[in-house]
Amino acid sequence: MTSTSNRGDGLSTYLLGGDLPVARLGLGTMRLTGPGVWGPPSDREEALRVLRRAVELGVNLIDTADSYGPFVSEELIAEALHPYPEDLVIATKGGFTRQGPNAWAPLGRPEYLRQCVEMSLHRLKVERIDLYQLHRIDPQVPLADQLGELAALQKEGKIRHIGLSAVEVAEIEQARVLAEVVSVQNIYNLTRQRHRDVLEYCARESLAFIPYFPLQAGSLAGTGGELAELAKGYGASPSQIALAWLLALSPVTLPIPGTSRTAHLEENLAATGVRLTDEDVAHLTRQWSDEP
Numbered sequence: 001m002t003s004t005s006n007r008g009d010g011l012s013t014y015l016l017g018g019d020l021p022v023a024r025l026g027l028g029t030m031r032l033t034g035p036g037v038w039g040p041p042s043d044r045e046e047a048l049r050v051l052r053r054a055v056e057l058g059v060n061l062i063d064t065a066d067s068y069g070p071f072v073s074e075e076l077i078a079e080a081l082h083p084y085p086e087d088l089v090i091a092t093k094g095g096f097t098r099q100g101p102n103a104w105a106p107l108g109r110p111e112y113l114r115q116c117v118e119m120s121l122h123r124l125k126v127e128r129i130d131l132y133q134l135h136r137i138d139p140q141v142p143l144a145d146q147l148g149e150l151a152a153l154q155k156e157g158k159i160r161h162i163g164l165s166a167v168e169v170a171e172i173e174q175a176r177v178l179a180e181v182v183s184v185q186n187i188y189n190l191t192r193q194r195h196r197d198v199l200e201y202c203a204r205e206s207l208a209f210i211p212y213f214p215l216q217a218g219s220l221a222g223t224g225g226e227l228a229e230l231a232k233g234y235g236a237s238p239s240q241i242a243l244a245w246l247l248a249l250s251p252v253t254l255p256i257p258g259t260s261r262t263a264h265l266e267e268n269l270a271a272t273g274v275r276l277t278d279e280d281v282a283h284l285t286r287q288w289s290d291e292p
Contacts, residue, residue, distance in 0.1 A: 012024050012247075012251075014252065014254060016061070016161065017160065017182040017183075020089050020130060020131075020160075021087070022060055022061040022089050022254065023059055023060050023061060024247060024254050024255075024272075025059065025243065025255055025269060025271065025272055026060075026063055026210075027051075027054045027062050027063065027257070027265070028063045028212060028256035028257060029063065029064045030064075030065070030068050031260045032068070032072070032073050032258070032260055033069045033072045033073055034101075035101060036100070036103075037067070037068055037102070038069065038101035038102070039069065039101075040069070041076075044076075046260065047076055047080075048079060048080040049262050050259065051076065051080035051081055052080050052081065053262045053265055053266070054265055055081060055085060055088065059269065060085070060089055061089050061254060062077060062088065062089070062091070063185070063212075064090065064091070064092045064093070065092055065094070065096070065133075065135055066093070066096075066119065066123075067093070067094075067096040067098050067135065071119075071123060075123050077124060078123060078125045082124075084126075089130045089131065090126070090130055091183075093132070093133040093134070093135035094120065094132070094133075094134070094135055095107060095108050095112075095135040095136050095146070096135045096136060106135070106138040108134070108137065108140070108145070108146040109141055109145075110141075110149035113134075113146060113150060114149055117150075117159065118158075120132075127158075128157055128158055128159065128160050129159050130160050131160065131161045131162075131163050132150060132154075132159040132160075132161070132163070133162070133163035133164060133165050133183065134147070134150065134165060135165050135166075136165065137167065137171060143171075143174060143175065143178065147175055148179075150162050151178065151179040154179070161180075161182045161183070162180060162181055162182065163183035163208075163210075164181055164183070164185070165184070165212075166185070166186055166187070167186065167198070169198055172207075183208035183210055184198060184202055184208070184209055184210065185210035185212055186199075186209070186210075186211065186212070187213050188211035188212075188213075188214070189211065189213055189214050189242060190216075190220060190227075190245060190284060191216055191288055193285070193289045199249065199253070202250075202252050203250045203251075203252050206252065207252065208252055208254050209250065209254070210253075210255075210256055211254075211255050212256060214242065214246055214256065215239050215242055215257055220242040225238075227241060230280065230284075236270075236271070239271070240267065240268070240270055240271040241271075241276070243255055243257060243271035243274075244272075244274035245276060245281060245285075247271070247272070248276050
């Protein structure tokens with residue numbers, strides 16, 4: 001059974017892994033880096049303000065990865081928030097190497113994954129990572145070796161929970177034979193609904209579903225078109241409608257919109273106050289779906 005509750009600040013919560021209460025609207029930190037997810041942000045002070053303001057507004061799930069920068073977003077999180085609030089949950093990822101702006105290559109060799117975890121522990125200044133996600137399955141390395149190493153690190157107390165990213169249902173099922181998996185992070189938004197079967201699987205199996213690019217890198221925040229017209233009826237912005245739609249799909253969805261500006265952060269978090277009707281949720285799903 002999925003465990004959720006309502007917080008006084010309007011952010012409903014989900015028990016991640018069955019023991020970590022997190023507000024269902026989190027913060028993704030990919031955008032707190034330079035162009036091409038490479039190098040430092042153009043405005044470091046604003047990036048730090050975004051992180052601090054998110055926590056002030058009730059966000060307690062922050063998603064990052066060692067490959068963001070690389071290393072930049074993890075370092076910013078520690079600089080902005082350490083020592084961390086007791087209820088803050090930091091989710092990070094490993095398994096990518098970076099060759100330059102917009103260049104990514106998976107690497108799932110056990111010794112590399114162990115290095116990724118050890119270095120993330122160091123940069124984040126923690127003794128255990130709340131949620132460690134395999135950023136990509138490396139097709140060149142047996143999955144048993146990749147998940148086996150993460151399970152070993154979990155047994156050593158360096159990882160609390162294990163998650164997956166960018167996977168299909170069959171891969172989730174295979175992974176769950178090898179390790180206890182509590183979450184799946186896939187791209188999902190109004191215009192990218194291909195992984196609906198993964199979302200439905202997560203809902204059935206009580207796994208957290210963490211949609212990344214929930215606003216399609218900002219393209220759903222435009223001021224024109226049908227989405228904007230619907231938003232007017234709710235006294236909301238198009239981006240708030242897009243996030244409210246994700247929250248309404250299932251109690252296991254934990255969107256992680258990212259931004260480099262505090263104003264955008266505050267606008268995004270206000271989406272928790274938008275309650276779409278069942279009819280509008282169904283209409284948006286049909287109207288925007290990229291599925292045949």
